[in-house]
Amino acid sequence: MGSAPTDPDTPTGPMPAADFVAALRDLSDRYWDRHPFHLRLHEGRLTKPELQLWAANRWYYQRCLPQKDAAIIANCPLPEVRRHWLDRIVYHDGRDAGDGGARNWLRLAEAVGLDRAEVLDERHVLPGVRFAVDAYVNFARARSWQEGVASGLTEMFSPGLMRRRLADMREHYPWIGEEGFAYFTSRLAVVAGEGRSTVDIVVQHCGTREQQEAAVAALAFKCDVLRAILDSIDYACHQIAP
């Protein structure tokens, strides 16, 4: 697997920025948009219990994101990056108890028929989902802040998916009330800009080949996390209704 480190042909200098960004973008194949569970979601083939399982499990991911972002800030010695990254925590948690991205996800969970209490006590969260999300938070704690930031670059791939999801869900699941879609409508407004500025940070602060490769590996890892979440949900759906 791979060349020996002493191979004289192994490039050791940093990639040009355009090649580095291309290497990151190449990972779009591993993004979760084409996961079998998402395909069924978009094609309108999920039952209401399956949508509920998805919403309750995805909640665990949403609720861990501010801690993941705080772990990145905790590892970062640069005030300009910390200042910028702080907006993520505010975005998820909101400025007040009633708003924020996590709260909007709860609205979706309620719109598919879950009680707020059964989402918050995490009774529906599958062990495999918990392990995958915890791995993401632990990654942000244990790795360099650049790797933590790079792991968030799945945002580059998400605006198109989110637009399609909003349209497909409105079409195929008309029983979901419009208030359930606040997460997507408000997220769409910010995510494109986030993806752009995050790439800029990663390119600027990964100056060595080793850092660039670690950033690409971090984004691949994050794709694995997202797909493992859906693997667990999809497997549980098959166990319920084979």
Added chain:
Amino acid sequence: MGSAPTDPDTPTGPMPAADFVAALRDLSDRYWDRHPFHLRLHEGRLTKPELQLWAANRWYYQRCLPQKDAAIIANCPLPEVRRHWLDRIVYHDGRDAGDGGARNWLRLAEAVGLDRAEVLDERHVLPGVRFAVDAYVNFARARSWQEGVASGLTEMFSPGLMRRRLADMREHYPWIGEEGFAYFTSRLAVVAGEGRSTVDIVVQHCGTREQQEAAVAALAFKCDVLRAILDSIDYACHQIAP
């Protein structure tokens, strides 16, 4: 979910030892012996590629066990427990490079047709398996040594399963050479005794109700880890050959 902590009827004293052990044994329902993937394994319904996927992924679990056990020792202030637990590391790693439980698992992987190199470089390890096993190692690092020890009590449930596995695999997969079963034959010799003495340690050192309940939760967590490993493998099998 559960009574309020101020409920006057909530028992707060420690359970009698017999009740505590019964509460631990009650978790046998959550053990992985009746997981759909294990049922197929025992019924001889796995293809050779499926057996290979299982062996290569289970390798990642086997290879992490000595680090899990070292994390427990690292958290334990009692020399008599540390001295006892050290045998686990020796068991898995062996005294010399050629032996030990992990090495015996490699023999099984080779007997089902894998190259040693493709096992060791972990190319077949599924992300969900990695996240579950890493969660187990992190649990041992982050929790009390008593919880770490209690999480290993799935051993109480394993001797019967391992005897059956040996018999069923010899019968249904006769192409697997006998040298492939060294893991099971040598493990069977030690695991019954391990389970007994581990229960004794847990009973002796979980003196409060809170510690007892944490021990039961730790064993439930471990059952979730084991089942999540098989969920990932089983899901991947269905993706390969639906």
